[in-house]
Amino acid sequence: MRPTMPRAEKAPTTATAPTGKHARREGYEDGALLTVDDVHVRFHTRNGVVHAVEGVSLSLSEGEVLAVVGESGSGKTVFTRRVMGLIAGSRDTEVSGTVTFDGSTLTELDAKGLSAVWGKEIALVLQDPMTSLNPVKRIGAQITETLILHQKLSKQDANARAVELLRSVGLSEPERRVRQYPHELSGGMRQRVTIAIALSCSPRLLLADEPTTALDVTVQAQILDLLGDLQSRLGMAMLLVTHDLRVVRSRSDRIAVMYAGRIVETAPTKDLFDAPRMPYTEALMNAVPPITGPNHVRLAVIPGRPPDLLAPPTGCRFSPRCPYAQDRCLTEEPPLRDAAALPGGAAVDHSYRCWYPVGTPENAQARRVNAERGETAAGTPVTGEMVPA
């Protein structure tokens, strides 16, 4: 679970760069289950090229929970799908970098090879249980098809197993549920079903892409707890993608913060909460969650809008919204740096991407400068409440 240093300035070329091979060997020797090395995803669209994921590298050990946190449009969903191989290169989609899972390079597998891994070794839980279940197929059939496919169970055995699985994810009356259709279940129940499907073959890695965003607040915690419970019981690794930093505080071992397609900070969970280095992480933490109102309403807590990935800002991607932005931030993109060297930066494996990391004299200086002129170098007004107490 050590993020390797990215070769950020290197133009993405092919998926099988020598460094990739090296990374794979290294990751395997380290006992990492999943190693992601310098992954890029670019979409060629009518309006231009979208840099959805830019040089992301990370690794994940068996049984570890890594949270990927970021706003909408930060590229975390694309990243997840690229990790799994659901997004592949095509005429409109340019990919590079390598993903190694359990010693085999996923990015080199063909469709058939990937199919053998999917559902069996790596499983996916999607954001919206309303849309991720086939509306015209019975719950039971949607569970049993993986069992029949991957575990070669007979139809009868698969049915029995499906009932068991539904019971294990906490659904009442599982015998009745298997004969029901998705629309007959509530959102929370459906998400339990998708989890049951994902876990049906006891995968070693679960990718959970915002598994609770679409759910009622009361249900969110239940589902997350269920996931955590199952993860520890089955001993599988989990990549938990979310936009909500709060929910992963007690539920992850490590956190990677993504912004505009890049990892901007990564650290063990406790370390990150203790000493966030990247102003963006800090902002996410300080954002006050809405207590009332519909859960899906997104309040503008961090001023400004997420960057347009068609034309990302030069320099630091966060600079237009950053309260500490200086001239350098607008022109020069900061590399991912180790936090160990920083004041109070005792922790290992903490990297960040900032010229003026939080908790350093440089940062204090930048804060002062901006407060004096009333705006950042990018021209964003600095208000009192933006400055952390």
Add this chain to the structure above:
Amino acid sequence: MAEMTIATPPTTTAPPGEAPGRAPRGGRRKAAVRRIRRRLVHLLIVLIAVTFLSFVVIDLLPGDAAVVVAGDNATPAQVAQVRADLGLDRPMLVRYVDWLGGVVTGDLGRSFRTGQPVTEALAQRIPVTFELTIIAQVLALLVAVPLAVYSAYRPGRFVDRTSMTIGFGAAAMPQFVFGMVLIVLFAGGLTSILPATGYTSFFTDPLDNIRTIILPCLTLMIAEAAVYRQLLRSDMISTLQEDYILMARSKGLGPRTILLRHALRPSSFSLITLSGVNIGRLLGGTVIVETLFAIPGLGQMIVQAVFNRDYMLLQGGLLFVAVAYVVINMIIDLLYLVLDPRVRRDA
């Protein structure tokens, strides 16, 4: 109308949506029954309206049935006699009520022209048209569905582009041109391997039956297949964007399983509706094909009945077409119930 194939846009047929997890679970069957009953009442009103409309239209048609029946040599007095014999001297409403009474008792009257009971005429022609329609539809679907599924799987690739271009071409030609080309190719022009005209009943000679309907069915199915492919492809591409397809993929299912087991059924609603509408339409009028290949079908009968002002026959034909429309709509509704569980609960 022979070539109104494309006349139904896919959007008309989106199955009714509903809120998830809301309706009472127990009343599912009851709701389905209520839904069917409501449709039945609606369709019965449609039937009455169509038959009445056809009486009005027929009444407005210039040209006198009595003159046609009496022949070119008839004197006015004689025409009047014929008119009285046929009951055409009575007011339209009276005739309609009278006819409706007959319909209820299963008596559709007799052809003005040949004296053949209308029920007998229908019984002779419906099987022919039915066979032609169903076989053409099945052929069209057999061609269209695999092409559409593959085109949706690989949009913009060779199969998609080629079948699209051929499909557009098929929709760009009047049906009779196809029929003529087929006759030239297979029946007397380049080769003589199939009959150009005629129809043999399946029960008379099954082999001959197949030989006689090949060309008419091909002529009918070409444009249909093109439209079906386009429609299913479009709906399928839309389905393939759904999360549950991504989910299915992430389960490790192969493309074939995903396309056929996961994507086809939820993509097929518009296709089923259109196919149903087309069956209804074709049952009422494959006139051009029937004329070209001398097939004794219903379409020819209806059109000839208009030209000959053979009102009883026409009325009977129109009644059948309306009934067919109604029945097929019922079947489509029922198919929805089978295919889309979401519809089952709601009404």
Add this chain to the structure above:
Amino acid sequence: MPDSPKTTTTTTSLQKAAVADRDATDSEITSADLDLVEPVTGATATAPAKARRRRTPFGWYLALFWIAAIVISAIFAPLLPLWDPAVPDYNNVFGGITPQHWLGGDTLGRDNLSRIIYGARASLLVGLCAVLLGAVVGGILGMVAGYFRGRTERVLALVTDVVLAFPGLVLIIAIVAILGASLTNLIVGLAILSVPTFIRLARATTLVVTQREFVQAARAYGCRPMRIILREIAPNVVMPVAAYGFIMVGVFIVVEGSLSFLGLGIPPPTPSWGGMIAGGRTQLIEYPHISLIPAAVMFLTVLAINYVGERSRKLFEVRESNL
């Protein structure tokens, strides 16, 4: 933890429909909508990225050019140096391709090129006017049905079903017989046949649009229904109706050809493509050009219309597969 406001998403009407179909009152739909924010690009294509052109294909321009050429020459036909399409020349009966007659002569020796160009007027007029009439009438009725629902909708559903349950050909024959054979009456007949489909299309779109905030807001402010329909709903219904109508123009051009086969097309001497194809049919073996040249022109025109129509539709609706 809250997210920042999402940027405007350009969902297509069909996606909107899909969303609304799930049930617009369900609070969870928005989250489904949000998922669209993330670029979901499928393509299992293992082929390496190549050919990243984003040019509009040449065929599209070709099709547009063809349509434009037909339309322009039809409009300016009287100004073009053409033979009179109605005057027979008995020395040119079944005439071949000559410097004087580029596409030969027909059964009366009239110039085929001239008749095709003048025929384009009738054929396009039938297609355009019938569709326009059907789209306007059907569009308004469909919006009314979709907006008011209830009894209005049920009555219109009945009307729609009645028209659909009545064989179209009989309707056309009846109209021609009752009102007389003319271009106008043919247009009226075809328009009537197309009305039900436009009603259904407009109604379906209206159902979706009506659920959207701006319409709900307008309703809440107490705007008059006709104003809402015209100001708020109509602009959203126009696009799908127009896209479908464009395809229907081609369909009706072909239908006119089929009607000509039955002697129900545009009455002579007005030349029309369908009439020309049907007129040359008896000479198909000996002089195929009389039938086949107008057939080719009709074929290419409808093909071009379908092609342009399909592509224009796609411009408003981009979907990618998850497979």
Add this chain to the structure above:
Amino acid sequence: MRIRPARTRSAGRVVTILVALLGLLVVVAGCGAAGGGKPNDGGPIGAVNPYGSDLAADGTPENGGTLVLGTDREIVSYDPTVQNSNMAAMAVYDSLMKLTPDGKAEPFMAKSMTSPDQGKTWDLVLRPEVTFSDGTPLDAQAVITNVQRHIDKVSSPAHAYAAQIASMTATDPYTVRFALKAPLGVFPTVFAQPITYGSLGLIVSPAALAQYGTDIGRHPVGAGPFTFVEWIPDSHATFGKNPTYWQQGLPHLDTLEFRPIPDTDSRLASIQNGDVDVAFGGYSQELVPALNNPNLKVYYGPGNAGEYLYFNFAKAPFDDRRMREAIIRGFDLNALGASQYNNRLVTAKSLFEETSAYHTDAASQEWPAYDPARAKALVDEYKASGGDPTFTFKTTTARRAMGEFIQAQMAAIGITIDVEYYDLAQFSSKVVQSNDFQLTTWVGGFDSPYPGASRLLHSGGNTNYGKYANPQVDQLLDQAAATSDDAARTQAYQQVESIVGKDLPVAFFSRSYLSTITKPEVKGIDRYTSRDMFYANTWVDR
């Protein structure tokens, strides 16, 4: 942010396909066009075995087999009192008399028909051996019952002939004596007509009449060579061999199957493809290709009258002879032939066809020739006298080409006309029957001058839709019909033809194209120029 993947459809292939298709069509069309413009030098179609094949030369008949016959329209009824074109009627009924090529009648199913008093009374003697297929005898009473139906039913096409009968008596079981209201020398011919023109010679079994009543039209029982099996409208009508047929050893065939194939091109395709053994052709569009096809045999005779235009004498402008002549003089038959008859128009310039005994060359000479200048002058003259030469030309939807042609021709001589097209039902009732036209089209060939010429030209004649009336013509027609003297009849008809050439009651322009097209192996064809056939001798050389 909605990301739109730029999936572009490489147009190359589409363009290629488009261009290829266009190229193909142009090549095909070009091939035709390259061959176009050459006048078909076949010239007018002459008669080809108009009355059928030479039975002796056809060889030894073989028995058995099925003959499939394609007809150009569906049968309406088998009831002889219902007017319709029915090629199958002769198969089931046969005919009491039979027309000879010169338009006279000779006994066929009847033994003889003679008049003891120059045509006032006629004795029809029947053959005792003739029975209906239901076993009842074809006796005098059967004939009387049948003829009485024509008398009673005014709408019968034969009513006009039957109405001339004053009384019928069975002088013995097999002899009927007809007493006529006035002498009619040609009376036997009305027992030899095809069903279309009305015939008293088609005899239905009285037992069947009693059984089926008005439904007899769908359940024919006669004494012909074949018996009715089934009739499925628009599909087929099937007839089986009559084992008790009066001509020993006949018919040769086991089964006849009539199939309606109303579309001309499909009918031609069917005979070329071999779907049918015999096709009854109605138009030059099938006759000409059949003549050019070495694998087909054609039987054709132009017949009398043919295709013509009716002038309405009751309405301006054609109550004026100058306008009638102008139309005929402005009507370019060569152009018509070139545009609509493959240059093989059989032009008609007289009532009777050229080989007919009733025809004189003088009549043809007299007929106005194509002369647009003279036509224009006549129109101007008519205008100068205060007339309005514009008119409406009414025809059927099937004759659009003719409508266009006449419109163009009239424009050339300075008359602007409207053309209106009607479907057949409207045309019959709204145009022809109600006399609501100025100029209209018709097809009406006939074999024997009586009743054909009388129907067309006699005042009150039932196809005299233009209301032409000339007492002299009426008198000559009556005279010709009444007399038993062939020479006097010939002379009377020749005079009628001559007067017609002066009065111009109708504008003849073409003989008819009613043909019988068969596969070469079909032998023993015995026909009228109206295409009606006698099927007893027909056989197939397999």
